[in-house]
Amino acid sequence: MTLRKLIYLGLTLVGAIFMARVASSDSPLETVPKVDLNRYTGRWYEIAKYPNRFERKCDSNVTATYTIRPDGKISVVNSCTTREGKLTQSSGWARVVDHKTGSKLQVTFFWPFFGNYWIIDLGPNYEYAVIGEPSRKYLWILSRTPKMDDMLYAELTNRLANKGYDASKLERMRQTF
Secondary structure, three states, X not given: OOHHHHHHHHHHHXXXXXXXXXXXXXXXXXXXXXXOHHHHOEEEEEEEEOOOHHHOOEEEEEEEEEEEOOOOOEEEEEEEEEOOOOEEEEEEEEEEOOOOOOOEEEEEEEOOEEEEEEEEEEOOOOOEEEEEOOOOOOEEEEEOOOOOOHHHHHXXXXXXXXXXXXXXXXXXXXXXX
16 A cells, blocks of 8 residues: 555544544534424324334334424324234323424423433424434434335435434334324
């Protein structure tokens, strides 16, 4: 290998390490600039997620339905089909913590414990959403339809590295609707 190639390889590695650090979980997680919660509410289908303990019983057909309550909070109903074929649901609620953008919420299913729910990517017509949180331990890709185009899925997962997420950890959800 020539000296020029070694220098090029070294600079490439240094650049890759720098970019990985910039996008690491130590850097602030950016959300979308604005969310119209009235448009955001409704049913979403889970396309993919980081494995988590909340959904360990879910085998297929994971959905989340959001409704704005009269008090301004958001009702949350998550449902899925278990391996045994039974429908299971969890009900909770969310509060907006960033009223300027509407993109940062906190959700509870076991009050007084809340989890961050940050909208980090959103389709221009609210046809998809990517949900994360600052530690980057949790991640979901949601769609308004049970299936997502493979090209769109690839675009979304490619953008995740810039946000400090490892797309290889995602698990696709089986939707049979």
